Amino acid sequence: MGTFDTFLQQVFNGLVLGSLYALIALGYTMVYGIVNLINFAHGDVLMVGALTAYTAISAAQAHWPALPGWGLLLVGMGAAIPTCVLVSLVIERVAYRPLRNAPRLAPLITAIGVSILLQTLAMIIWGRNHLTYPQLLPPDPISVGPAIVTWTKIAVVVLSALIMGGLLLLVQRTSLGRAMRATAENPRVAALMGVNPDRVIASTFAIGAALAAVAGVMTAAVYSVAHFYMGFIPGLKAFTAAVLGGIGNIPGAMVGGIVLGLIEALGAGYIDQLSGGIFGSNYQDVFAFIVLCAVLILRPSGLLGERVADRS
Amino acid sequence: MKFAGIRLGSPLGIALLALALIFLPTVAGLLGAAWVRALAFAALYVMLALGLNIVVGFAGLLDLGFIAFYAVGAYTFALLASPHLTDNFPALAHAFPGGLHVPIWAAIPLGAGLAAGFGVLLGAPVLKLRGDYLAIVTLGFGEIIRIFLNNLNFPANLTNGPQGIALIDPVRLGPLNLAHPLDVFGWVIPQVQLYYYLFALLAVLSAIACLRLQDSRIGRAWMAIREDETAAKAMGVHVRNVKLLAFALGATFGGISGCLFAAFQGFVSPESFSLMESIIVLSMIVLGGLGHVPGVILGAILLSLFPEFLRHAAGPLQDRIFGRAVIDVEVLRMLLYGLALLAVMLLRPRGLWPAPQHGATVTPARGVAR
Numbered sequence: 001m002g003t004f005d006t007f008l009q010q011v012f013n014g015l016v017l018g019s020l021y022a023l024i025a026l027g028y029t030m031v032y033g034i035v036n037l038i039n040f041a042h043g044d045v046l047m048v049g050a051l052t053a054y055t056a057i058s059a060a061q062a063h064w065p066a067l068p069g070w071g072l073l074l075v076g077m078g079a080a081i082p083t084c085v086l087v088s089l090v091i092e093r094v095a096y097r098p099l100r101n102a103p104r105l106a107p108l109i110t111a112i113g114v115s116i117l118l119q120t121l122a123m124i125i126w127g128r129n130h131l132t133y134p135q136l137l138p139p140d141p142i143s144v145g146p147a148i149v150t151w152t153k154i155a156v157v158v159l160s161a162l163i164m165g166g167l168l169l170l171v172q173r174t175s176l177g178r179a180m181r182a183t184a185e186n187p188r189v190a191a192l193m194g195v196n197p198d199r200v201i202a203s204t205f206a207i208g209a210a211l212a213a214v215a216g217v218m219t220a221a222v223y224s225v226a227h228f229y230m231g232f233i234p235g236l237k238a239f240t241a242a243v244l245g246g247i248g249n250i251p252g253a254m255v256g257g258i259v260l261g262l263i264e265a266l267g268a269g270y271i272d273q274l275s276g277g278i279f280g281s282n283y284q285d286v287f288a289f290i291v292l293c294a295v296l297i298l299r300p301s302g303l304l305g306e307r308v309a310d311r312s
Numbered sequence: 313m314k315f316a317g318i319r320l321g322s323p324l325g326i327a328l329l330a331l332a333l334i335f336l337p338t339v340a341g342l343l344g345a346a347w348v349r350a351l352a353f354a355a356l357y358v359m360l361a362l363g364l365n366i367v368v369g370f371a372g373l374l375d376l377g378f379i380a381f382y383a384v385g386a387y388t389f390a391l392l393a394s395p396h397l398t399d400n401f402p403a404l405a406h407a408f409p410g411g412l413h414v415p416i417w418a419a420i421p422l423g424a425g426l427a428a429g430f431g432v433l434l435g436a437p438v439l440k441l442r443g444d445y446l447a448i449v450t451l452g453f454g455e456i457i458r459i460f461l462n463n464l465n466f467p468a469n470l471t472n473g474p475q476g477i478a479l480i481d482p483v484r485l486g487p488l489n490l491a492h493p494l495d496v497f498g499w500v501i502p503q504v505q506l507y508y509y510l511f512a513l514l515a516v517l518s519a520i521a522c523l524r525l526q527d528s529r530i531g532r533a534w535m536a537i538r539e540d541e542t543a544a545k546a547m548g549v550h551v552r553n554v555k556l557l558a559f560a561l562g563a564t565f566g567g568i569s570g571c572l573f574a575a576f577q578g579f580v581s582p583e584s585f586s587l588m589e590s591i592i593v594l595s596m597i598v599l600g601g602l603g604h605v606p607g608v609i610l611g612a613i614l615l616s617l618f619p620e621f622l623r624h625a626a627g628p629l630q631d632r633i634f635g636r637a638v639i640d641v642e643v644l645r646m647l648l649y650g651l652a653l654l655a656v657m658l659l660r661p662r663g664l665w666p667a668p669q670h671g672a673t674v675t676p677a678r679g680v681a682r
Contacts (some may be wrong), residue, residue, distance in 0.1 A: 038444045038447070038448065094654075094658075095654060095658075098658055099657065099658070102661065103372075104444070105368070105372060105374055105602075106657050106661055108374055108444065108447055109374075109594070109598055109653055109657050110653065110654050110657045110658065112376070112591060112594070112653060113649075113650045113651070113652070113653030113654035113657065114650070114654060115650075116591060116646055116647075116649060116650030116653065117647065117650035117651060117654065119646070119650075120643055120646045120647040120650060121647070123643050123646075124639055124643060124647075232587070233455075236448070236451065236452060236455070239448055240448075240452075243445070243448075278467050280463075280466075282459070282462075282463050283459065283463065285455065285456075285459055286456055286459060286460075288452070289449075289452040289453070289455070289456050292448070292449060292452060293437055293438075293449060296437055296438055296441055296445055296449065297437040300441055300445075
């Protein structure tokens with residue numbers, strides 16, 4: 001395999017990773033744009049989605065053994081999306097809404113509480129062990145030019161692109177989207193214009209949760225594994241992606257996710273050569289953090305963000 | 313502070329407190345040796361919680377990677393007082409034929425300084441930004457430290473990776489070796505109890521230091537920043553430096569506790585420094601009362617002794633109700649911690665033993681102006 005082929009392969013891996021980050025980052029960024037809150041439990045919503053889908057897929061496999069892989073995937077998503085939306089709405093109602101006017105620290109702490117709660121509940125329901133995710137789409141490698149890909153990875157990229165396109169349409173063209181943008185701009189004025197802020201905020205959480213559910217199922221399908229802790233690292237990285245793109249900015253989250261995915265894949269692919277074998281790909285998780293720090297120091301408003309970071 | 317008419321600061325109050333602290337482990341020992349160990353850990357957690365309280369409670373900066381500083385302290389002592397380095401680096405073994413045995417009193421300032429250095433390094437770029445960013449960056453930092461501890465066994469075996477470092481020296485203070493029971497005129501004090509005394513003493517000193525800090529110029533500056541950063545700046549507080557100081561001081565507490573932890577356990581591994589640990593310490597100060605030293609101490613003691621209660625209560629209780637252990641004690645503990653964070657913030661946001669509120673009547677509704 002030539003050097004350029006390796007490069008293309010890593011770019012494709014980066015796209016897969018980046019699409020997943022972008023889907024999760026959208027949840028962070030939309031919520032942040034409207035209520036100025038980092039939803040720490042977002043990563044765990046993703047985990048709930050993946051594990052719910054696991055149960056649904058296992059049940060479907062037992063009942064209808066003839067169901068093809070993509071059918072199972074649909075069943076999984078069909079179970080995960082409503083569950084995640086419900087979980088997220090409950091979280092918003094119980095942990096965030098009562099604290100909307102409280103000091104900044106309060107919702108952050110309840111968010112951590114919710115995150116722990118979701119993880120332990122998942123541990124009780126699904127156990128501590130890593131669950132092997134069923135192979136849904138045919139696992140045979142396909143050669144696209146020099147890069148070797150799988151159907152699952154192609155599905156991730158295509159599905160994310162479709163969803164993100166749909167989301168942009170929703171935000172730009174529908175009345176809900178207009179209400180969301182207005183609330184993000186100024187909640188009090190939006191309320192005076194007849195927008196119900198509670199409903200807009202709840203819808204935002206619901207949309208974010210649905211995206212997280214899709215991302216959760218796809219993450220588990222790509223790595224063929226799911227467990228109660230799987231939401232933490234993707235959550236952290238997706239937040240980095242949101243900051244990278246400019247938090248509160250929806251296209252920013254998409255761009256940030258893809259860029260972060262590329263940085264990670266290329267970084268992990270080449271760090272071995274660059275550092276002369278001292279650092280290996282087990283340092284992959286460090287890149288996101290370095291990117292986060294660098295963005296915060298050099299350009300806190302992110303790649304696409306116009307809003308200067310609020311200093312209060 | 314007053315209890316039953318006795319002021320805690322009076323000579324009588326101090327004497328009673330000292331007596332209580334001295335005889336507590338003897339009483340706890342009657343219940344089982346595990347309780348004495350739990351008490352020693354409680355004292356250690358009091359120190360950690362007091363450190364985190366400086367950052368979160370006084371200065372209002374949410375630090376989610378606090379345990380990383382604890383790890384820095386623990387690994388500092390582990391490396392300086394165990395055969396690990398001399399085993400892996402022949403040059404060092406040559407330089408120290410008797411092995412590396414840095415005494416704890418020399419390692420503590422080093423560990424504390426290193427932790428503070430990391431604190432400043434981490435805080436400097438993000439402290440001028442919004443608090444939420446700090447929370448995420450510290451969260452990430454906590455994970456990064458763990459990744460490095462896990463992987464720095466290659467190319468040079470510095471941390472021994474996931475296996476951790478064993479055979480760490482115990483605390484030795486002059487002729488006193490805390491790894492052996494001490495015989496005081498026929499009264500034999502077991503090792504764990506000796507560690508408890510050391511930790512309790514340091515915890516009391518930390519509490520005094522925190523109380524003094526709170527009333528000092530710096531402490532008032534921290535609280536001013538916490539309440540309103542813009543107003544504090546207008547009053548002449550150098551916001552960034554004062555925040556950095558809070559961060560560094562909190563990290564120092566973490567570093568010191570880390571050194572002691574390594575000496576007490578005799579073994580450190582990256583597993584002890586997970587995000588969960590950071591969250592446990594955070595739960596302690598939130599439960600006790602953010603920014604209120606007695607409350608924080610109460611929270612730390614309650615939550616660090618809580619697993620011991622749970623071990624004795626939850627297993628038998630589940631057996632009686634369900635006929636088997638349905639939920640693992642460790643899992644149950646995390647579940648209750650999560651619930652506690654949520655419930656305290658919603659129902660009693662200022663903690664079980666909140667700080668007295670000064671000027672509460674003039675506080676306007678918050679979060680109205682954007």
